[in-house]
Amino acid sequence: MLHEQKIVLNPIGYVKTDAAGDEVRDKELISHIVVRDELIDGLSGISEYSHLFVLFYLNQITDDQRVTLRVHPRGRMDLPLIGVFAVRTMLRPNPIGLTVVELLRVDGNVLTVKGLDAFDGTPVLDVKPYDNWDIVENVKVPSWWLKLQEEKQKKL
Amino acid sequence: MLHEQKIVLNPIGYVKTDAAGDEVRDKELISHIVVRDELIDGLSGISEYSHLFVLFYLNQITDDQRVTLRVHPRGRMDLPLIGVFAVRTMLRPNPIGLTVVELLRVDGNVLTVKGLDAFDGTPVLDVKPYDNWDIVENVKVPSWWLKLQEEKQKKL
16 A cells, blocks of 8 residues: 555754754744755755755654644643644654744855754755745635734733 | 654555656646545545645655755756745755645545645645635745746647
8 A cells, every 4th residue: 555655754954053942942042954965966956945844854853753644732731732744843653843934144054044943963854945835825824823823912 | 853853643544546657746636535434534624625735745755855955946057046945945954745625526535636736645644724814915935937838828
């Protein structure tokens, strides 16, 4: 059966950052993606984009955590129990992180980006350009999401 | 070294569509994501979102194609040779596809979505909600991208 095949990937590089713990969730955080030397030609032309998608492997997630199917968003017990495919939690069957970042600079095999919520040493699986097709005009999100957002705004 | 580790993933489900060939690139195409039965709890609450990211494994890409580092966008020789990380080509070291889709319906373990450019039987790696943080207001893309877009508009 197609959906039982195993898929093997090899990182294209890794994340370099001084940030630790919750600091990586700061949307203003500047970090680096160090791409493997032999893949440098794959970056050709990337500086013409303002934003990128970064796909990374959440290597701190254990096999036990990969079987979690419902979570309280941000671990908040006052919020409903939600399926892992309906939250951007790290706990998921295939622990792949996906973040839109701003591309600030390209120096050889190093991308300097803003807003990447990944820890130092995180393996990067792919980098893709963000383009106009990725912009959704009218997005609907759950009420718990809006509530969390509102709380965050109040703190600023 | 961290970035030399191999990563093993297992599909969470697969794509079901009647479309073939270039038909899958139709943004109006409606297709299905059939999630593995045992993961159904992971979909809880997903219908509250209007849009999702779908991450899928481009299983038609051969090992030989994974070493390609530069391509002409859409195979068009009149467009510049661009690094694979600067184009949404299927040819990339880790052949993962990423598409924003509109979520139309959830029936048990089946998601009905609009705009998924994946072939029938494609293994799905992850489904994530699209939220307000994924909307970028001022996107910069290369001139060749805008040229392709303009040609597409003229054809409609």
